[in-house]
Amino acid sequence: MDTIPAILRAAAERYGDQPAFVEGNRTVTYAQLLGEVRELARRYIGHGLAAGERVVVWGPNSIEWVIAALATTYAGATLIPANSRYTGHEVAELIDRTGATTVMVADGFLGRKQFEELRAASEIASVRVLGNLATLSLDHRGEERHVREATVEETEARADAVTPDDVADILFTSGTTGRPKGAMSAHRQSIGVARAWAELGGVTPDDRYLVINPFFHSFGYKIGIIVGLLTGATLYPLATFDLDETMRIIETERITLLPGAPTIYQSLLSAPGREERDLSSLRLAVTGAAVVPVVLIERMRDELAIDHVVTAFGMTEAVVVTMCREDDSAEIVATTCGRAVPGMEIRIDGPAGEAGELLVKGDYVMLGYLDDPAATAEAIDADGWLHTGDVGVMDERGNLRITDRLKDMYISGGFNVYPAEVEQALMRMDGVNDVAVVGVPDERMGEIGKAYVVGSAAEADVIAFAKERLANFKVPRLVEHVDVLPRNLSGKVLKNELRN
Missing domain, CATH: 3.40.50.12780 (ANL, N-terminal domain)
Structure with a gap:
């Protein structure tokens, strides 16, 4: 059956002692992976996670990320990966819009204080459990702590109840309006696309796969983690x-x-x-x-x-x-x-x-x-x-x-950047009266953002302002001041003129 719990169990049975993940000096076999996933799913359920609820996982590539994500679907819930470079504001918006009840956070990644950032950004009222990705520890929020000992049988029953048509994951992608949209995939889809890719790539249990693509992105999650479960390949996650x-x-x-x-x-x-x-x-x-x-x-x-x-x-x-x-x-x-x-x-x-x-x-x-x-x-x-x-x-x-x-999206270092989202952020800055962002060619990154600014804000200040509010890959690298932006009769910015 094409569900993520089912292919995880099948991988544990078929590839048991084969290494599933290697990170530094640590190796986790396929059999151990199933055991760790099952245990975290059991604790999720004990902390009140219901089937169909949503879990946000916010952090860089790690074995813990994999366990937290797979335990989500094992418990019958839906995975929502958050970009590890996102600010607390960006993640809080995902949580509030999805009503996520559990959030797993890599606190301290890149020297930041992610828990503090989240709390400063929003009440995140829907969240009952804030977990630490580094230790896979779960902390129940609020005065009333309803934590119980869920059973292994209950956990297995939850995994058994998942169907191929259930929503496995929601991956957010920005639209031209600048507000990210959540693309929903069923279990059969996330697995089917990984299988198609693995078959065309001829992936086998003998393969050793260095996963630089982030797990929060479909390239790292579906074409990484799920490809591993289907093929028995050994994955080496890289955090940065x-x-x-x-x-x-x-x-x-x-x-x-x-x-x-x-x-x-x-x-x-x-x-x-x-x-x-x-x-x-x-x-x-x-x-x-x-x-x-x-x-x-x-x-x-x-x-x-x-x-x-x-x-x-x-x-x-x-x-x-x-x-x-x-x-x-x-x-x-x-x-x-x-x-x-x-x-x-x-x-x-x-x-x-x-x-x-x-x-x-x-x-x-x-x-x-x-x-x-x-x-x-x-x-x-x-x-x-x-x-x-x-x-x-x-x-x-x-x-x-x-x-x-057709849209104005550009790709910087492998990440989609939607200028409208960047423009929305920059328009809140004093000294920016109008702004348009386009992608311009860059030898190393493929493309980088260039902001055309009408107003008095200095180049360094515009970049600093963007860095406070947006993930690094979205921050424009170049700023040019113009007297006026070229627009057509209906007021739309003529971005081709800016690019040229």
Whole structure:
């Protein structure tokens, strides 16, 4: 049965003593993983977590993150991952909008005080339990502490009751309005898309997978954790991307899988001392999320000696849509995102051979946006086609090339940035009378934000103001002052003029 508790149990049975996760000196086997997940799920239930309730997990990649997330679905609840770089304000908004009753927090990550940030941002009135991710300890809030000893039988019954159509997770993605929207996926969808990716990548129990992609992102969670459960591969979670540490792990642990944003491979290629490292164990790299230079693909194959380099295209609303195949040429891999994966179909809304909006249909298109039927209806039409807002063109073999975005989203270091959200934040600043943010090319990050500001606010102050309110990847790196923003007759900012 395609539920996350079911595939976790199957993995424990099939791969028992095989290492599931390795972090530093610590190894957790698949059998141990099931035991730890079951125990935390039992404690969740004892602290009052009901089936269908929502759990926010806020922290960087770690074995504890995996246990906290899998225990959520094991107890019949819904997982809501929060970006580890988010501010307390951003996470409090997710909690308040979803009515989450349990929140697991990596307090102290990057030297911050996340618990304090949360409390300062909101009452987070729905939350009964605030847990510490580092220790997996749970603390009941408020005067009345209703904590009981739940039984293992009760916990197993909860896992048994989960169905493939239950909502497994809600991943938040910003819209053009700047307010993040929660994309809901059923268990069968999160598992199905991971299975499709794993089969195309030929992932086996012999693979050792370095997970740089964040677990709070579908690339790290579904194409990482769930791929591991399905294949028996060993995952090595990395909390933050450190070049030396990445090369050390690849070399000493003989890593075979290294998916990630193009930024990661560019950093590896230019890393000092790379020639002294033996990175020859790498067999598969899967990249995407941005336009990939042909020369990067060639260098990944030649200089990093990665056997198979493929590109893919996906989005939070449909995690993997297209993917290259192992025998595709460097040209195809670099200039296209490959063909539709099994279970998905794509079409271009426009004349054959010409660019138009990419429409996507199939098993892995989200159920819809949380509490937002209007946005759901706008995104998914009556025939079930998801309107992506990306402009693409398809060749005669069905390979997709993304040429532009209908929306203004850009991708910085592998993360989607929605200018409207950044603009909303900056408009609250004294000295900013008007502002428009666009993505501009950057060799290392792919794209970075540039803010065009009308007003007296100094460049350094604009950046500092953004840093206080937004995750680091959303903060504009460049600020330019203009007398007036170019707008059309209906008042919409002409961002193409700014980009050009």
